[in-house]
Amino acid sequence: MAELMGDKGLDLSRAALKQYYATQHKMYKFFAAQAWDVSSLVDDFHGPTLDAYRWTTGNGAGTSAASFAVSAGVVDGAIVGTTGTAGDNTAAAVIVGGRHWQGQLNAVMTARLYIAAAVTSVAVEVGFRDAITTTAGAQRVVNAKVTPTFLATDGAVWILDTTDNTYWEGVAVANTTGATTVEAAISPTASTYEYLQVALVGAVAYYSRFDANGRRTYGPTAQAAAVTATVNLAPFVAIEAKTAASRTCIVDAIWVYQGRTTSP
Numbered sequence: 001m002a003e004l005m006g007d008k009g010l011d012l013s014r015a016a017l018k019q020y021y022a023t024q025h026k027m028y029k030f031f032a033a034q035a036w037d038v039s040s041l042v043d044d045f046h047g048p049t050l051d052a053y054r055w056t057t058g059n060g061a062g063t064s065a066a067s068f069a070v071s072a073g074v075v076d077g078a079i080v081g082t083t084g085t086a087g088d089n090t091a092a093a094v095i096v097g098g099r100h101w102q103g104q105l106n107a108v109m110t111a112r113l114y115i116a117a118a119v120t121s122v123a124v125e126v127g128f129r130d131a132i133t134t135t136a137g138a139q140r141v142v143n144a145k146v147t148p149t150f151l152a153t154d155g156a157v158w159i160l161d162t163t164d165n166t167y168w169e170g171v172a173v174a175n176t177t178g179a180t181t182v183e184a185a186i187s188p189t190a191s192t193y194e195y196l197q198v199a200l201v202g203a204v205a206y207y208s209r210f211d212a213n214g215r216r217t218y219g220p221t222a223q224a225a226a227v228t229a230t231v232n233l234a235p236f237v238a239i240e241a242k243t244a245a246s247r248t249c250i251v252d253a254i255w256v257y258q259g260r261t262t263s264p
Contacts, residue, residue: 015037041097092240100234124159125142127158141171155227170205172225197209
């Protein structure tokens, strides 16, 4: 980092980094996420409770449903959301951040998570949506997965919905128009962590999946016309039980980054 000090102090902008490292250089990739002109939200969930200034949580209000909350004493920190046994949208839990992210600023969200016990009769979404809502039946982007219909006007998500199939797919909607689905054909393993990433470049979404050790196993795969580039979006994770069998989602960490805007 000494070469970035200069005679006028430290310069940690991406422009300064590019003077010393090519954009594909491993050191540029390492430092760029920490640059001054990058806006970031990183949460490893180490606190005794969730940070209410970062996150809104809720559940479908059905029997035994529980909102995402910090699991006490878990090594590395983690949050747990439980659907309860009511079935469908009243058996749900969601965690959602602020609407501060845009495709035109190249917003990227990555979540490390797993579905506990059984990956059956469940729907899970990870990605961006255009509203902050925990209302039962409105907390997801996708209403029905088989031939996608939508609850959101804009959004891009990795989705697992076992009423359709057993693998992750990239589904998005831009101003009410659905994009062509990205079919990864990778099924999650119960109680095994994986990383799911949705990266926006303007209106295009790129989907990547990594195993528990951070090795890329899919992507980045592009999806055109995924979102409206100028719409404010919120990062979120949602889980819903499709039958009366309760399901649980454990989230180890969430990372969100984008280029910092040049004006308020």
